[in-house]
Amino acid sequence: MNTPRLNFMLLLVTALVVLPGCQKSTPAVPGSGTPGAKPAQAPIQLATAEQKLVERHVRIPFTLEGFQQIDVTSRIDGHLRTVHFDIGDPVVAGDLLAELHVPELAVEIERQELVIEEAERAIESRHAEQQQAVAQIAEQEALLELRSRELRRISNLVEAGALTKEKQDEAEFAVAAVEAAEVRIRAQIATAGTRIRRAEAQLLIEEAELQRREVLASYTRIEAPFDGHITARHVHPGSFVEPAGGENSTALYQLESTKSLRMVMFLPLADASSLDTGQGLSIVSLEGMDNLPEPQQPLAIARTSRAFQRGSRMMRAEADLDNSDGLLKPGDYGVAEIVLERFEEQPVIPVTAVVARKAADGTTGYSVMRVDTDGQIWRSDVELLFQDTHVAVIGHGLEVGDQVITSNQDQFSDQQQLTPTQRESSYR
DSSP states (O other), rough: HHHHHHHHHHHHHHHHHHHHHHHOOOOOOTTTTTTTOOOOOOOOEEEEEEOOOEEEEEEEEEEEEESSSSEEOOOOOOEEEEEEETTTOOOOOOOOEEEOOOOOOOOHHHHHHHHHHHHHHHHHHHHHHHHHHHHHHHHHHHHHHHHHHHHHHHHHHHHHHHSSSHHHHHHHHHHHHHHHHHHHHHHHHHHHHHHHHHHHHHHHHHHHHHHHHHOOOOOOEOOOOSSSEEEEEEOOOOOOEOOOTSSSSOOEEEEEEEEEEEEEEEEHHHHHTOTTTTTTTTEEEEETSSSOOOOOOOOOEEEEEEEOOTTTOOEEEEEEOTTTTOOOOOEEEEEEEEEEEEEESSSEEEGGGEEEEEOSSEEEEEEEEEEEETTTTTEEEEEEEESSSSEEEEEEEEEOOEEEEEGGGGGGGTTOOHHHHHHHHOOO
């Protein structure tokens, strides 16, 4: 008997017996390949559109500036005699800040006073001339009366033949001479009156010139135009200063009012388009202060530049901040929160309920999956007025009280009917 052949046959028989016992049966998956199995249902989460106050806020850094701030300059040139204040000093409107030494102004004033005295004496002289002429008129009137009587007497004698015609001619000439002298004197009176008025006008001119020089002299006293603090000083006694407007104009001090401060902010285009005066704001933080000062009255945007800066494309906005207690200083900075928009009557839903979509023209539109009372889904286009990380404010396309799907919107289709199980499992 062939032993190798026999061994091969025994092994083959053993394999055929053992192999079927080593195979494991695979359990059937419920519903898989089974006719009538139900497909898996997507979970649904609903929310109700509410009517509540939603505010659009923006946080912007700000810097405090004095409500008024100027460079204190001189109106005339001269050497600085005294400086009465230094940086950090508080001043009150009218305080003498500095004095200039301009001796030529005093000389000019003294000379102008002498000119005025001379003009006054000239007026007195013209009045005297006028009074003298008036006295001469009275004298000529008396002489005219005398010559007229003599003429009448001589005329009667000539008619009686007692005197010749030549005597009458002489008397008439005497009357005419007096009358001419009277006319000449009256002209002198009129001329004297004109000279008086001219002298009086000249006096007014000289007095105005004196006043101008006295005003110039008053400019040697440099006074504070308003209450505030000296924030910078640029000169010392003996310095030569020039008035504002010149090429080498000199600023003596920098003065800022601090009882009221300006909160200066710069807003980007996206926020500035909704910015307007009267909108409320609050201080979120102030560098260096843990306890923020309580404002005396609600803060609001007081003014805007209504123009964008060419370089930064930012718009300047300001709010007025009362600083009567003096706790704040120009240069302090922090962060303010501005209420740009308020929504009170529009429907408000979770932001996750809004689905963005691209239109054929490339614009972005928005829609929601609305569920009616019968459990049917409707895709509704909506106007999105505002959204943040939590809520969205809807303009049109949705009513207060409507229910919307807040997640897995891609698992549902327009006009789909929810199953009773889905409606029961949804939460509102």
